[in-house]
Amino acid sequence: MSRKTKKLLGAVGAHALIYLCLFIVAFPFLWMILASFQTQKDIMNAGKGLLRFTPTLANYHKAFWQHSFGRPILNSFFIGLVSTLMALLLGLPAAYSIGRFKQRKLSMLILLVRMIPGITFLMPWFSIFSNIGLIDTYLAMVLAHMLVALPFIIWIMVPFFEGIPKELEEAAWVDGSSRVGGFVRIMLKLALPGILTASLLAFIYSWNNFMFSLVLSGARTITLPIAIFSFISYASVDWGGLMAASVVITVPILVMSVFLQKYIVGGLTAGAVKG
Amino acid sequence: MTAWIDKHIRVLFILPCVLFILVMIIVPLGYNLYLSFHSWSMSAVVPPRFIGFGNYLTLFGEKRFWDAVVRTVIFVLIALTAQTVLGLALAMLINRPFRGKRLAQTLFLLPVVATPVAVGMVWKLMYEPTIGFANVLVKAVGLKPMKFLATTGLESLLSLVAVDIWEWTPMVMLMVYAGLVALPDTPYESARIDGANSRQLFTRITLPLLSPTLLVAMMLRLIDVIKTFDIIYATTQGGPNFATENINILAYSTTFSYFEFGKAAAITVLFFIVVIAISGIFLAIRKHAEVDF
Structure with missing residues (x-):
């Protein structure tokens, strides 16, 4: 491998690593927001995949009123x-x-x-x-x-x-x-x-x-x-x-x-x- | 009057602040010390009864106390090491131009400023063995599902250490990054002319120049991580079966769940002494390294 490709690979690796870290940092917040729009039933069904649910505002309604x-x-x-x-x-x-x-x-x-x-x-x-x-x-x-x-x-x-x-x-x-x-x-x-x-x-x-x-x-x-x-x-x-x-x-x-x-x-x- | 104020401005300006600290902290500390030699359950009818070092001796004979000490030490050692190493690595990693750098810096700030109790709640959900995302991930890579916070073993404590690392590594990173950006160029240029490779640049120039920053970051983390409370209380409240109980949680439950005020006072007096001793060591190192706070 030439010096140049090695350097390029290093740069690509560094970028991939940066975006991975950003994902790890952001993920709990994403999860929190997504789950806040889900019914208890949807949350309990962990295997359904991240985005497969019908969004609801019931949780916010509950927080403010109940x-x-x-x-x-x-x-x-x-x-x-x-x-x-x-x-x-x-x-x-x-x-x-x-x-x-x-x-x-x-x-x-x-x-x-x-x-x-x-x-x-x-x-x-x-x-x-x-x-x-x-x-x-x-x-x-x-x-x-x-x-x-x-x-x-x-x-x-x-x-x-x-x-x-x-x-x-x-x-x-x-x-x-x-x-x-x-x-x-x-x-x-x-x-x-x-x-x-x-x-x-x-x-x-x-x-x-x-x-x-x-x-x-x-x-x-x-x-x-x-x-x-x-x-x-x-x-x-x-x-x-x-x-x-x-x-x-x-x-x-x-x-x-x-x-x-x-x-x-x-x-x-x-x-x-x-x- | 104005002349008199001007003449004594040095004292007058700081007096209210010092008095406030005296009333809110020094007096309570004295009260704590007094209580630690007494047996008292906050009863208005039965006054505190002097028992000398009784509370301290009881504590030293209690397994629950020593377990909490050991857990605190494990928590501090792993979290502090990981946060320092990862924080340094991350700061080096983002110290380059890349697409979305501004957004990245905002994102890295979020775990640090987000309310710890809320952070704890989200992780509580993600760690939930049957419905949480953590086990989805664990199963996806072909491992056996884990219990995370739902076990009396070390696993629950380590799961909480992981939360602390997630939460606070970005702060170390932000501090180190601020230090990195402020480093002068000259030593690097002359070292490159002398033919130094990147590893030598790191160990011989970057690390020594960054050591004051790292030291400050580590000290700030240490004084906070040793008293971790919010994420533990939000997720496990020290359970199950005390598996995640550190000194701070133990002191809290001794006071507000068991109402053993004398014993709790003894814990906090010891806790206070240890934290001050550790801080003193750090301040001495700082003086030695001539870091200016």
Whole structure:
């Protein structure tokens, strides 16, 4: 075999491998969507082949009407938004302070928050919150979800603030602006792409959060990842409904990812590349 | 007033955040430590009773605890190794022009951002021995149908490891790819002039230059994979017969199914110490490798 054919074969192989990997990545999502339009009978008949079924909307109808998914959807949005905003309020000034004044020890404390297993503070929260009647309140849910968001915001924003030249801020002080004013008008404005990235990730992780909501929510504050379990009973699983619910949970995140991919990838890979 | 704020901006800006963490994390950690030396079932009538190291000694004598430890270790070792190796390989693989590259990058992002509970549910369906797709595939290649999550053997745990690998390899890939794209060209050019082959380019230049990125990716994965909860709870809740119970699931059920708060506190204290120790080792390596977070 000549060098050229060998190289060509390598390229063909690499492409085949790439598309195979993409298929593996996409397949569970395809399966989820397909099954969400199938009756229980069609799902149970595994040998029928992927696309041979009569599509039905019954599962979605069930999710919204019988299992009243309206409330969990609103709750997930509300808790995600409020906790992200509150975490920004705490996290942005903190990230600025860490970045500008090189407070490495404090940045370690924040990193620690990410490392500690959530279960270690979940149990104390549960007993404290039960005692003061905070279980199944939006306050408790937002506080818990803020703790999910905060480390992401600081992790992403510290290098971002560090990257903004000090001179820009100092120019504002010369023009008579206070430091706080300079921070709000200059730094926050310049850091907007970073803030968008951090907020997106904070929201996604709040939306996806399961363990905190499992313990702290109730009938009033139930979020989507908890509501989905209503399709599973001891005796049987309503697979179609379960998959419809999975689609409902996943779609908002998928849409965000498609349109704001650049920012989300930027946030996920923050810290991967030096400087 | 403004002048005073400006003068103390360094402290004032971070104080609310630190106080929040103190109240929400440090205080609960202390409470946990206190409870771990007590016997308590969250009763309002019977207060916690001091039993010294009793909870810890009970745990150390329990097979269920050690099984959960072993499962956590198996889970972490396999998932972390696979995600690092596959993530690196995938990043190298897509680091070339190909048709649909933008779409591919979007697709690779999906497992990472999709809600883990929903991901767990889909795999629960695919793994279902009689109606799931996994066995259709297994039979198609001429093997005997498998049980996946429906067995008390190691198979169920490994099936969940596979889900974790599917879910998180793309994140390692995205991180490594970001690192690859940022690599300078010069070392490669001079090495090629010196007649280095592609294997030498990889081991002598790419790997050393990428090691900080790989280290960060591995650390982020490690601190998450060690506390895997969502996909296990969604699929098996630790069963059947505890076959998929890791430390996090054990701590959860000890608290919220058995209401043994003291014992659960002891588990979480130990868990906390181990995670912090591992993180400390990583941070030390990072310092040694001069990776900047």
